[in-house]
Amino acid sequence: LVTAVVAWTKEDHEIFDLVSAVEKSEGKGTNFYSWLDVPHTASTAQISKAYRKKSLQLHPDKNKGVKDAHERFARLGVVAAILRDPAKRERYDFFYKNGVPVWRGTGYYYSRFRPGLGTVLTFLVIITSG
Amino acid sequence: MPTAIGIDLGTTRCCVGIWRNDRVEIIPNEEGNPFTPSYVSFTETEWLIGDAAMRKAARDPSNTVFNVKRLLGRAFSDPGIQADIAHVPYEVFEKDMKPHIRVRYRGNTKEFSPEEVFSLILTKMKEIAQSYLGSIVTSAVITVPAHFNLSQRQTTKDAGTMAGLKVLRVLSETSACAATYRVDRWNARDHNVLIFDLGGGSLSVSLVTAHESGVLDVQANAGDAHLGGEDFDDRLVQHFSAEFKRNHRVDLSGNHRALRRLRIACERAKRTLSSAMKTTVMVDGLYEGIDFETSLTRGSFEDLCDDLFRRTLDPIDSVLRDAKIHKSQVDEVILVGGSTRIPRIGRLVSEFFDGKELNRSMNTDEAVTCGAAIQAAILAGATSEKTQGVLLLDVAPVSLGIETTGGAMTPIIKRHSTVPTKKSQMFTTTSNNQPGVFVQVYEGVHAKAKDNNLVGRFVISGLSPAPRGVPRIEVTFDMDANDRLVVSATDKGSGKSQTISISSDVRGLSRKEMEAMSAEAEGYYREAAERKAAKKSLEAYASSLETAIVELQNALGRATLLMNAGKDISAEVYRHRQQAMEEAAETAMRKLSGSATSQQGERSGRRVSDEKYIRSWQLSPV
Numbered sequence: 001l002v003t004a005v006v007a008w009t010k011e012d013h014e015i016f017d018l019v020s021a022v023e024k025s026e027g028k029g030t031n032f033y034s035w036l037d038v039p040h041t042a043s044t045a046q047i048s049k050a051y052r053k054k055s056l057q058l059h060p061d062k063n064k065g066v067k068d069a070h071e072r073f074a075r076l077g078v079v080a081a082i083l084r085d086p087a088k089r090e091r092y093d094f095f096y097k098n099g100v101p102v103w104r105g106t107g108y109y110y111s112r113f114r115p116g117l118g119t120v121l122t123f124l125v126i127i128t129s130g
Numbered sequence: 131m132p133t134a135i136g137i138d139l140g141t142t143r144c145c146v147g148i149w150r151n152d153r154v155e156i157i158p159n160e161e162g163n164p165f166t167p168s169y170v171s172f173t174e175t176e177w178l179i180g181d182a183a184m185r186k187a188a189r190d191p192s193n194t195v196f197n198v199k200r201l202l203g204r205a206f207s208d209p210g211i212q213a214d215i216a217h218v219p220y221e222v223f224e225k226d227m228k229p230h231i232r233v234r235y236r237g238n239t240k241e242f243s244p245e246e247v248f249s250l251i252l253t254k255m256k257e258i259a260q261s262y263l264g265s266i267v268t269s270a271v272i273t274v275p276a277h278f279n280l281s282q283r284q285t286t287k288d289a290g291t292m293a294g295l296k297v298l299r300v301l302s303e304t305s306a307c308a309a310t311y312r313v314d315r316w317n318a319r320d321h322n323v324l325i326f327d328l329g330g331g332s333l334s335v336s337l338v339t340a341h342e343s344g345v346l347d348v349q350a351n352a353g354d355a356h357l358g359g360e361d362f363d364d365r366l367v368q369h370f371s372a373e374f375k376r377n378h379r380v381d382l383s384g385n386h387r388a389l390r391r392l393r394i395a396c397e398r399a400k401r402t403l404s405s406a407m408k409t410t411v412m413v414d415g416l417y418e419g420i421d422f423e424t425s426l427t428r429g430s431f432e433d434l435c436d437d438l439f440r441r442t443l444d445p446i447d448s449v450l451r452d453a454k455i456h457k458s459q460v461d462e463v464i465l466v467g468g469s470t471r472i473p474r475i476g477r478l479v480s481e482f483f484d485g486k487e488l489n490r491s492m493n494t495d496e497a498v499t500c501g502a503a504i505q506a507a508i509l510a511g512a513t514s515e516k517t518q519g520v521l522l523l524d525v526a527p528v529s530l531g532i533e534t535t536g537g538a539m540t541p542i543i544k545r546h547s548t549v550p551t552k553k554s555q556m557f558t559t560t561s562n563n564q565p566g567v568f569v570q571v572y573e574g575v576h577a578k579a580k581d582n583n584l585v586g587r588f589v590i591s592g593l594s595p596a597p598r599g600v601p602r603i604e605v606t607f608d609m610d611a612n613d614r615l616v617v618s619a620t621d622k623g624s625g626k627s628q629t630i631s632i633s634s635d636v637r638g639l640s641r642k643e644m645e646a647m648s649a650e651a652e653g654y655y656r657e658a659a660e661r662k663a664a665k666k667s668l669e670a671y672a673s674s675l676e677t678a679i680v681e682l683q684n685a686l687g688r689a690t691l692l693m694n695a696g697k698d699i700s701a702e703v704y705r706h707r708q709q710a711m712e713e714a715a716e717t718a719m720r721k722l723s724g725s726a727t728s729q730q731g732e733r734s735g736r737r738v739s740d741e742k743y744i745r746s747w748q749l750s751p752v
Contacts, residue, residue: 010556010752017554049320052345056521060550060611061509070610074552081547 015082015092019100021075025068031096032079040096044084051080134269134298134510135259136306136502137252139286141199141331142360143167146255147499148263149507152516154310154500157262165495166258169196170250172235179254188394191219191386193233197360199331201229201244203282210356217364219386245285249292256293269296271506273498276302276334277353279528280573280585280632283613298509299612303327304336305524306501307466308346310492312520313504321461322349324449326479327498328442329467330359335445337453337460344519350452350546351527352445357438359400359469365434366396366426370411373424380417388417395422403428404471432474439474443482452546457483464489466497523548530607530615533570533579535560535750542607545575549613554606557749558599566591567603568747569619571632586617586632589744594623603749678718685714 019031026035033040036050056062058076063069082088095101136154138145143165147156159166161181171183171194178186187194200214206224215222221232223241231242252272259267274286283300290297304325311323320341327334334353338346370392371382382388395413402409408427416422432439450457463479465488470476480488493500508517526549531541534557542553559567567590574582593601602622609615620627692699692707 048339048347049341052341052347052523053343055345055523056343056519059521059523062521064511070550071552074550074608077548077551078553 011088011091012095015088015095016100018075018078018082019095022079025072025075032083032092033096035076035079036083040093044086047080047083051076051084133259133263133265133267134271134506135256135267136271136273136499136504136506137255138273138303138306138499138502139199139248139252139255140168140329140498141197141358143330144251144255145496145499146259147496147503148259149503149512149514149517152514154496154503156496156499157259159258160261166251166254167196168199168251169194170198170247171195172233172240174237177235177250179251188387188390191390193220193235195220195231195233195242195247197331198231198244198247200355201231202248203244203279203285204229213356219390245289246292248286248289252290252293252295256295267295269298269506269510271299271301271306271502271509272297273301273303273306273502275332275353275355276304276336276351277332277355277527278302279583280530280613280615281583283527284632298506301502301505301522302334302336302348302351302524302527303329303498303501304334304351305338305346305348305522306499306505307464307492307497308336308338308340308348309501309504309520309522310497311464312340312344312346313516314500315491322455322459323462323464324446324460325464325466326442326446326470327467328358328465328469328475330469331356333357333442333445333467335449337449337455345521345523347523347548348525348546349455350449351525352448352452354441354445357441358467359397361438362400362431362435362469362472363393363397365438366400366411366431367393369434370396370422370424374416374422378417378420380420382417385417392416392422399426400431401471403431404473428473435474439472439478442475443478446479446482460486462489464492466492466494468495470494524611525549526551526609527613528573528583529575530571530573530585530609531579532557532605532617532749533572535748537579539572539574539577539579539582540751542605543609550608550610552606552608554604556752557603557605558752559593559596559601559603560598560748560750561746562598563595564593564598564601564747565595566593566744566747567619567621567749568744569605569617569628569749571615571617571630585615586630588617588619588628588630589747590619590621590626590628592624592626593621596623599750602752605749674721678721681714681718685711 022030022032022035033042036047036054038046038050042050054076055073058069058073060066060069060073082092133148135157136147136149145156145165147154156164158164159180163181166180167184169180169183169187171178171186171190173186173190173193183194184196187196197214197218201211201222204211206227206229211229215229222229223232224230225241229244231244231247233240233242256267256270270290272286272290274283278286286300287297304327307325307327308323311325320339323338323340325334325336325338332353332355334351336351337349339349340346367389371389375381382392391413395411399409399411403426406428408425410423410425413422450460460483463483463486465476465479471494476488476490480486504517504520505522507514508520525546526543527545529539529541529545530543531539534540540555542555543551557567568587569590570579570587571585572579572582573585576582590603603619604622605617605619607615607617615632616629617632618627618629689707689711692704
């Protein structure tokens with residue numbers, strides 16, 4: 001697992017972000033498979049089918065004036081694209097089985113919440129004074 | 131429910147339809163024709179659109195505008211545009227880097243942009259629908275070739291808005307056909323449909339997976355913007371002008387009226403050859419009383435256009451490749467568009483699919499309009515059972531991305547991604563202490579950004595100084611089903627962010643904006659430099675003051691020592707001490723004022739040379 005930590009790529013980070021976003025909008029515990037309502041062993045054809053069925057529910061054309069329809073459908077598209085691509089699906093399955101890491105590597109946090117100088121100094125002051 | 135129509139805006143002709151009573155009605159124009167030629171003719175008193183304008187084409191070629199679709203949303207420098215201009219009898223000139231049209235109208239010279247001409251045609255189509263329906267038409271779905279890029283789609287939308295229509299969607303012609311197919315000939319099982327649409331001006335090919343639930347999932351599009359009936363006519367016109375020249379030693383080129391008449395005869399012959407094996411091409415008094423009459427066989431027509439016909443297969447190939455589907459997995463091949471009536475085209479497509487039987491059950495001319503009308507009804511909120519299950523999952527027609535190090539194009543939304551979609555990617559700076567980033571948004575599939583179409587750009591300035599590769603800039607592309615693209619970039623360090631909505635006016639930053647931006651940048655730089663210099667100056671002064679104070683204290687200390695020393699000290703010694711103290715004070719003062727002036731000269735900001743400088747604020751992928 002340690003080597004995996006070092007080797008987390010841009011694609012993995014995309015998956016992490018997506019996992020959080022899906023949980024946030026579709027309810028805690030929702031994973032890509034449960035959102036599409038397919039078993040994690042589903043074939044690509046089954047996934048495509050489920051995706052199209054779900055599209056009918058979520059597409060903005062079918063949800064006129066619904067505020068987050070665009071966001072949700074856009075997310076569904078990205079999720080489906082990952083599951084329909086064998087290589088990307090393999091990456092997702094790794095995290096699906098082992099869980100998405102709680103600590104995603106300093107680089108991950110660094111790139112997402114790159115702290116300003118002030119924050120760092122405050123942080124250091126708190127640490128050293130403690 | 132608002133009245134929403136579907137308009138097929140073709141290169142050579144337009145058609146309008148509406149969804150009523152669970153089916154599409156094609157609306158005839160005032161002359162009773164379902165199709166209205168995409169012609170606008172300007173006269174001394176009025177403008178004419180459609181049939182009337184087309185009739186004027188031979189009499190007043192320089193003031194009759196047609197084939198405008200090929201000019202829409204493209205740069206004047208585009209080689210394709212140049213070839214088109216050579217073929218049209220009216221004047222096309224460059225304005226704001228885009229092609230414009232110049233005609234005589236009401237005794238004056240008037241200039242029109244292609245979208246203005248389009249809006250005239252769209253107004254006409256709206257009027258046709260209004261007089262047929264007896265009600266006001268407010269909104270429409272307009273179709274365009276599948277390969278139209280974002281700018282071309284936006285321009286089309288603008289033309290609709292100019293015509294007083296709320297454009298519900300700019301829809302790909304082949305996607306429209308898919309909707310027609312879905313409503314008309316539904317079979318409830320998953321299957322792959324290839325739509326081959328060869329019209330008057332362009333070829334579009336799409337691969338759509340029809341799902342049992344009714345969802346139409348567009349997998350890939352491809353096309354040829356310059357392949358259609360008009361090009362076959364061109365071939366025939368060239369061929370017969372050459373023949374005429376041989377026989378009569380008369381060059382027809384430049385004689386627009388004669389060429390126009392010859393073209394009409396050629397087009398008629400082409401149509402006849404779709405059913406007959408042989409026909410006659412006849413023009414009375416083609417040039418100075420010389421009649422032209424010759425025969426044309428289907429075989430020789432096919433030979434003349436052979437390379438063009440074969441080119442129609444290339445987009446099929448690329449669609450299958452992009453969709454990762456083998457040709458044997460294609461369940462239905464649907465032919466639409468007037469030019470698919472040419473028997474040779476059908477044979478070539480059928481041969482490509484190993485002799486597969488083609489689906490010609492759809493109305494070749496009306497399929498696109500039907501689809502547009504169906505989509506218009508759905509988007510306007512129709513509650514017909516037949517349209518209920520229809521959902522078109524369309525795709526981004528081109529890749530969208532930004533320019534990165536070395537002028538490379540880094541796509542963020544890839545071509546053929548289902549829209550709406552939203553994607554983000556992290557980028558960083560390429561030089562140390564880079565004060566900003568210049569985000570340039572491009573559309574297209576080429577690896578070099580400059581080969582693609584620039585659709586917008588903006589700057590984030592005021593990045594905190596950091597070594598290159600350290601700042602994190604997140605770029606997000608958000609595209610909705612109406613091809614509206616919103617691009618935002620956020621510097622994670624300073625929290626600074628910028629958002630732009632990509633609109634049709636894609637010339638990007640004007641000269642003035644560029645100057646304003648560089649002034650801002652320069653201001654930022656000067657401010658930073660001044661702050662730094664001022665601080666340095668203060669430090670220097672403080673430190674020399676400190677030195678001076680120390681020296682003065684030393685002098686003072688010695689003086690105090692002397693004063694406390696007692697009586698047996700001569701006046702000479704006291705005087706000597708005072709002199710030394712005065713000297714020390716003077717040196718200290720001199721040093722202080724000197725250090726203050728020496729700092730003055732060092733204050734300098736970096737000279738910023740506007741545009742070139744901002745262009746150096748590059749991004750690179752993390």
